[in-house]
Amino acid sequence: MSNAQQFDTRPAGEHASEIAVESPLAYSMHRSGAPKVKADTRVTLRERAFLGHLTLRGGAIVLDEALRDVLGMSLPGEPLGLVQASFDGPAGECSIQWLSPDEWLLIVPGGEEFDVERRLREALGDAHFAISNVSGGQTLLELKGEAAREVLMKSVAYDVHPRHFPVGKAVTTVFAKASVILRRPSEERWELVVRRSFADYTYRWLLDAGEEFGIGVER
Amino acid sequence: MFYIFCPYCGEHREEEEFHPKGQAHISRPADPEATSDEEWGDYLFFRDNPRGVHHELWVHAVGCRKFFNITRHTVSYEILEVYKMGEQPSITAEHYAAQQGAASADKERNASQAKHQEGVRA
Ligand SMILES: [Zn+2]
Numbered sequence: 001m002s003n004a005q006q007f008d009t010r011p012a013g014e015h016a017s018e019i020a021v022e023s024p025l026a027y028s029m030h031r032s033g034a035p036k037v038k039a040d041t042r043v044t045l046r047e048r049a050f051l052g053h054l055t056l057r058g059g060a061i062v063l064d065e066a067l068r069d070v071l072g073m074s075l076p077g078e079p080l081g082l083v084q085a086s087f088d089g090p091a092g093e094c095s096i097q098w099l100s101p102d103e104w105l106l107i108v109p110g111g112e113e114f115d116v117e118r119r120l121r122e123a124l125g126d127a128h129f130a131i132s133n134v135s136g137g138q139t140l141l142e143l144k145g146e147a148a149r150e151v152l153m154k155s156v157a158y159d160v161h162p163r164h165f166p167v168g169k170a171v172t173t174v175f176a177k178a179s180v181i182l183r184r185p186s187e188e189r190w191e192l193v194v195r196r197s198f199a200d201y202t203y204r205w206l207l208d209a210g211e212e213f214g215i216g217v218e219r
Numbered sequence: 220m221f222y223i224f225c226p227y228c229g230e231h232r233e234e235e236e237f238h239p240k241g242q243a244h245i246s247r248p249a250d251p252e253a254t255s256d257e258e259w260g261d262y263l264f265f266r267d268n269p270r271g272v273h274h275e276l277w278v279h280a281v282g283c284r285k286f287f288n289i290t291r292h293t294v295s296y297e298i299l300e301v302y303k304m305g306e307q308p309s310i311t312a313e314h315y316a317a318q319q320g321a322a323s324a325d326k327e328r329n330a331s332q333a334k335h336q337e338g339v340r341a
Binding site: 079080099100101171173174 | 227230233235236281284285
């Protein structure tokens, strides 16, 4: 076990209620509004706030082994890969994606990240690695519906044609004038992992780009 | 716009995801204490500016954020090859010149052959 200090960013107990938890989009939804899903809505947007985001760095072999031990899932075998699994424990799913040759993004159900990080540290022992809890720094947006791909085509230069962007692919690329992690977990669903400081910009861009498709926001 | 192949992501990406970082293969003098001012100045400030084949360092800034090398032709802007950090280029200025020389010799030979054939046909 390394001697790295870990702290729970979501303290439980008597003081838990004193600390207001706000999604990066709390202000945006208040200020820019959230159009309702209508009959002619062809794309819907949903924020999946407060998930646990962990950045894992280190060698693929040791991390893969630890991840199998702790969560029963393996690292994606190829660059730009995305692997999903159901989370044993509270309801939810978790995913792990390739970010660079020595870096992966693990997303677990909200509230589980502290425990998962601790168990990973235990499993990794003295291996050369780094785990950072980046949950507070980014948020996940979900884009669904028949026009989801068209909204993306207006926003990213990256080729999102199914032939080039199959299910299970994940890339970091330019979105409008910001950067975004774009993932395709299933046929009809796209996910965007955005930086907290760019969440408002991305949200408003999506509302604007999705207007012609009657974009609706699920809350 | 360049369409650049990232050797770590394993696919072509738009140029806006990358940043050029200058000349590649510049190594810091192993023993700075024993390095003359002139050598140190060369290391810090002086860079090649060739007309032709140039080895450059680039970073996939909005992407995997890894550095890698590109061999690029500064006249045609053609990217001749891309290779990872720690690797050596397979295309160098001498190699490229020899190849171009061979290619133009080929062209001349083909041209004279074509003339010859035309002569035969006429
Ligand atoms: Zn890359």
